[in-house]
Amino acid sequence: MTLRVAHVGTGNVGRLALRQLIGDPRFDLVALGVSTAEKVGRDAGQLAGLGITTGVVATEGLDAVVAARPDAVVYCAMGDTRMGEATKDCQRLLEAGLNVVGSAPVSFQYPWQIMPDALIDRIDTAGREHGVSIYVTGVDPGFATDLLPIALASTCQDVQSIRCMEIADYATYDGAEVIYDVMGFGTPVDEPPLFLQPGILALAWGSAIRMLGDALGVTVDEIVDHNEREPAPEDFAIAAGTIRAGTTAAIRFEIRGMVAGEPVIVVEHVTRLRPDLRPDWAQSAQPGGSYRVEITGEPSYVVDICPTSAHGDHNHAAIVAAAGRIVNAIPAVVDAEPGLRTTLDLPLVMSRGVVRPPTALAH
16 A cells, blocks of 8 residues: 655755655655755755656645645654754644654654653654654664664573664764754864753663663663763864864764663764774774674674665765665554554564665666
């Protein structure tokens, strides 16, 4: 059965999700919502970078999305710097009787003990009362911090600790708002950016830690974080702009889920803008970047995930993976029990309909 879908947001993740929605035979794109004036009136195929005309044009806001009455809405609008607005958007969609699958607000991947109970209840109730579901996912937080470690841990006879890592060079990432405003690259090393303010790391990645705790059957007593930053030795250019000498050019942080005083579930990020910075920090398994899951137990694992793409580098490949995870989850979310759903609730998400043999692609 073809599902009627609407899409919101055409940024880095949203544009790639839109590309799949247009080309995937499981879905029929019926509406597109955007927030920037210059995108209004443009065809979805143009905004997705496909160079085709779909007949679906972008409209501002959510009105046309709601009016189209799709089976599901893919919500990929920015959530990092507008969590309140993103939450209100999702609540409106649920109250309109529309299933929501998206990348934001990120904490709704598993919001319990992270977000206020009243807010969680409001979103969950909106879904239950209108017979629809919401599922938020991505890559990290997302499948690299829930699906993959959960799958590996399912083979263990005992688990002492799990560490999920992203080790990446972001120099080719062109999202200036994330690079400068959220992560604080290019700012003084003694001035914490948005996501290094007290409690923000736990808000952003605590959902992943709490979900893994639930999957492992342990109580995470508290979530603590640590970070360190490295200044640029001289001025240099990146895709998003310029990094000045002395400003932040590399960041390492950990979010630690403490169980009985021990860091049992840890998320670690090592993010550089040049590969020569802080060689003593963890190194990626392939040039540019990779993800890593380390389990100490019986058996123990070190598993490196190396995303690549024929259309871009490691950063592009990771965004494609996030978009693919979101879009491929649509059928499972449409079929799910109403309310706020997580990876622990859904069946194994399949990718039926996306196989493209090389001979077919050549034609």
